[in-house]
Amino acid sequence: MNRKEKILEILKEKKEISVKELSRIFNVSEMTIYRDIRELEKEGEIKRKHGAVLLNEKENTESLLVDTCPICDKPITRAYPYRITVENYKVIEACCEHCGFLLHSKYEDKKVSAITYDFITENPISAINAWYVVGSSAVACCSPSVIPFASKSDAEKFQKGFGGEVMDFINAYNTIVNNMNISIKSCCQPQSVSFKIDEMKKG
Numbered sequence: 001m002n003r004k005e006k007i008l009e010i011l012k013e014k015k016e017i018s019v020k021e022l023s024r025i026f027n028v029s030e031m032t033i034y035r036d037i038r039e040l041e042k043e044g045e046i047k048r049k050h051g052a053v054l055l056n057e058k059e060n061t062e063s064l065l066v067d068t069c070p071i072c073d074k075p076i077t078r079a080y081p082y083r084i085t086v087e088n089y090k091v092i093e094a095c096c097e098h099c100g101f102l103l104h105s106k107y108e109d110k111k112v113s114a115i116t117y118d119f120i121t122e123n124p125i126s127a128i129n130a131w132y133v134v135g136s137s138a139v140a141c142c143s144p145s146v147i148p149f150a151s152k153s154d155a156e157k158f159q160k161g162f163g164g165e166v167m168d169f170i171n172a173y174n175t176i177v178n179n180m181n182i183s184i185k186s187c188c189q190p191q192s193v194s195f196k197i198d199e200m201k202k203g
């Protein structure tokens, strides 16, 4: 492995590092490291930010895709997942609003805020102020699906096309949390092979 490859290996583990640290690790001058960095930058492998070296965005998104939802274990593939912040510091992501609400319910006794993204515009919205279409035929992720909108009228337009019910945060939250108390796993299951086999056995 040459030095450039080793730098990439280090970045995969540490996420970011300074040129100074790299020069210490390889026992070469900072100028030498800069030369490697510049080449890696041209190759699109890395980028520099505030004096630190980090892997380029595309690498970062790839590693984000490996994250799984703490509720249903599905990989989080959405570019803008449902994101809750507990007690102003701990950030947890869920695969969708459905699982996001279930996450909330786990932290009911704590101070929780949440951000989601309008289904159409992808603009960030406070989850508490958003409108939701619950149980429409458009199952974006987990079922019953919960689809967020910044405005009530957009939610209603969507509901005309795809069914379901338009709800504010509290109603949508209660619907999902009460519904899911019955059977968390079966509702949340992605359409995996094992799930289909179970269904066939039942039928």
Ligand SMILES: [Zn+2]
Residues within 6 Å of the ligand: 069, 070, 071, 072, 073, 074, 094, 095, 096, 099, 142, 188
């Ligand atoms: Zn989930």
Ligand SMILES: [Zn+2]
Residues within 6 Å of the ligand: 072, 074, 095, 096, 097, 098, 099, 141, 142
């Ligand atoms: Zn989901």
